[in-house]
Amino acid sequence: MxxxxxxxxxxxxxxxxxxxxxxxxxxxxxxxxxxxxxxxxxxxxxxxxxRSRGPVLAQVLAVDCSSSMTWPVEKLHAAQQAAVAAIRKLPDGTPFAVVRGNEQAAMAYPDAPRMERASARTRARAERAVHALVAGGGTCIGAWLDLSRRLLTEQDAPIGHVLLLTDGKNQHDEEMPLARVLEDCAGRFVCDAWGIGDGWDGQELLRITRRLHGSASSVREEAALPAEYEQLMSRLLTKxxxxxxxxxxxxxxxxxxxxxxxxxxxxxxxxxxxxxxxxxxxxxxxxxxxxxxxxxxxxxxxxxxxxxxxxxxxxxxxxxxxxxxxxxxxxxxxxxxxxxQHTDAQVEHFEQHQRLGEAVAAATDAHRRGRRDLAEHQLGRAAQLARAMGADEQLARLARLVRIDDAQAGRVTLRPDAQAVDFQHLITASSHSTYGPAPGTGGGSAAGGAPGAGPGGGGTVPCPACPGRAPAAARFCPSCGHRFQEQP
Known part of the structure; x- marks a missing residue:
């Protein structure tokens, strides 16, 4: 190291x-x-x-107000409460705005395409505007991001941030193509996105947040959203x-x-x-x-x-x-x-994370096509990888979808009540990686190799039974479960 x-x-x-x-x-x-x-x-x-003069942050809250947000009624109410929680966390002087999103993007607060400075008066007005939001129409996330970009471009705050909430998929891409908008927005601001309800697309949220250097998250219970927004804003204000x-x-x-x-x-x-x-x-x-x-x-x-x-x-x-x-x-x-043939242990850790995400995506696609057997197989592979990485939180999330019979061997059974939205929650959760091996435990280094990094040390080796790799001292392959021969 x-x-x-x-x-x-x-x-x-x-x-x-x-x-x-x-x-x-x-x-x-x-x-x-x-x-x-x-x-x-x-x-x-x-x-x-x-170190800084003036506000560091400029904040846009983009709230999905499409017709799907009207049912159940708790969904729109949670979105309103979450937006209010975020507004209340803004320090005085912070430029902010609230965007109402459906098949178009419109200003919820202020009522013109500009941003206001946070104060007791403007926060109170913004709260009233948020509570007055009415849902209706379709979903065009590109339009929401494009309006956010135009608002933030006029601000001199060094950090621009968009907090996006949606319960659905992008429906009107021909109106404002998301791919083009992401290219226009890249490097202009950071975007964190949240899924709520049961109709959103985890891969779509990842596509947005990976391009805009944010993170994708979701809540299973609508009532949990305001507290999550508060925590996210608290972290954001430390940047x-x-x-x-x-x-x-x-x-x-x-x-x-x-x-x-x-x-x-x-x-x-x-x-x-x-x-x-x-x-x-x-x-x-x-x-x-x-x-x-x-x-x-x-x-x-x-x-x-x-x-x-x-x-x-x-x-x-x-x-x-x-x-x-x-x-x-x-x-x-x-x-x-x-x-x-060795690989650095930290490199292998994050490549395993990538393979876990790929397995979850493949399982989601198989479940959508009615291939429960293939979905089960891919979730078993995900369980193997999580077990090999020691990612207990990932295993716990997988256990919502499958009964884990033997994580090391990848034997799982898909639960009969597994729903499509459960896979979306797993997709966003799998995008949050763990830190990996501690410094000094990798397979080698620019300084010439960590202690114990030779064969049998901290590196990885290829499995003879599959294309995967395993820690050099492992007894089993994390990808296929193959038992390695004992070293003399």
Whole structure:
């Protein structure tokens, strides 16, 4: 594990830490060699105050007011109470607005397309406007986001945020295509989205939030929504660093395939103007993890020695921030399969999370098509992966849909009362990842390998019975349940 954490700055100063975890050994005979690494970025000290003049946050609440929100009546009431709870949390001076969404987008508060500054008077007026909302019409989420973008563009607050609530699927995409709107909104604001009721689409919410660097969530009981909104707003108000850039400088013969956020949720990152600079949004005191993928060509490169593939650096534009030094990502070309077949334990952890999400999505699709047997099989695979990762919370959520007979072997039985909405709740829950192995327990590092990282240590190895991989010291494959031979 390579660590470059800057700590111990002056009181009130923000500090940033950077760690890189990788297994540096790659086969020189591989057809398309790729180096994967996990970057851990930590920000501390954002609660010190005194770094910002004026409001940091500009907030838009987008409330679904389509006709489906009228039944049951508790649904619209919960949405109104949640919006009011969020409004009450806004500090004085915060620009805010409420958007009423159906097949179009309209202003609920204020009554013109602009934003108001939070005060006792404007909060009270906004509450009255929210309680007066009437549902009717269809659903065009693209229109809601487009109006939100136009409102936030006129604000000078460094962090723009949209809190979107819906109980349905996007019905009028031809009116305002969601794909085009997401491209227009990307980088302009962060969007968190919530599903309520039983008609929303979890994959659609993930498509929005991954593009806009937010998270997708849902509630099973309408009455729980206001408290969830309060908690989300409390977390949001601790974020005072508008953006943090991660720069990846590739060496000759190396290219950057991608950089994506994998913890606490998955988010898409696009390099600015085709460079290796990736901008992340809205930070408080927190740690996020990113998966970096590099392509490398071993032709003409020395073997059996460490070579620098890329340099990773972090930067906070315009901020008085204590930064860590740039860190290298290394490669060690080898023809020894005992080394090249390993994978870093942190990389494998997040790839297992991705496979779990894919299994849940496949199960959802199978259930929708009436293939209960296939849905059961995919949920069994999800249970295997959750068990292998030690993701007890994920197993508990899976247990709402299946009876888990043997998680390690993937034997589950779909519950007869499983509903389509249960799968949607599972989709959003599965998008929230766990932190993964602690620093220093990966299969290798840019510093030359963590203790015990060789065969049988913290890395992973391929399973001989399936395409999956397993921790080097595991007795069973987490993907297929194959029992490994005992090592002498």
């Amino acid at each position: 390579e660590t470059g954490t800057a700590r111990g700055g002056e009181a009130g100063q923000v500090t940033v830490g950077l760690e890189i975890s990788q297994w540096k050994y790659l086969s020189s005979e591989a057809g398309d060699p790729q180096m994967h690494a996990i970057l851990s970025v930590q920000v501390d000290g954002t609660g010190g105050g005194g 005072t660093v508008p953006e943090l850039a991660i720069s990846v400088t590739a060496m000759p013969g190396c290219t950057v395939r991608y950089l994506k956020q994998v913890f606490p949720t998955e988010a898409e990152l696009a390099a600015e103007d085709g460079t290796g600079r990736f901008v992340t949004r809205a930070w408080g005191d927190e740690t996020r993890r990113y998966q970096l993928c590099l392509s490398a060509d071993p032709s003409g490169r020395p073997h059996r020695e460490d070579l620098q593939l890329a340099v990773v650096a972090v930067d906070v534009p315009g901020g008085e921030v204590r930064l860590p030094p740039p860190r290298p990502c290394l490669v060690h070309w080898t023809d020894n399969p005992a080394l090249s």
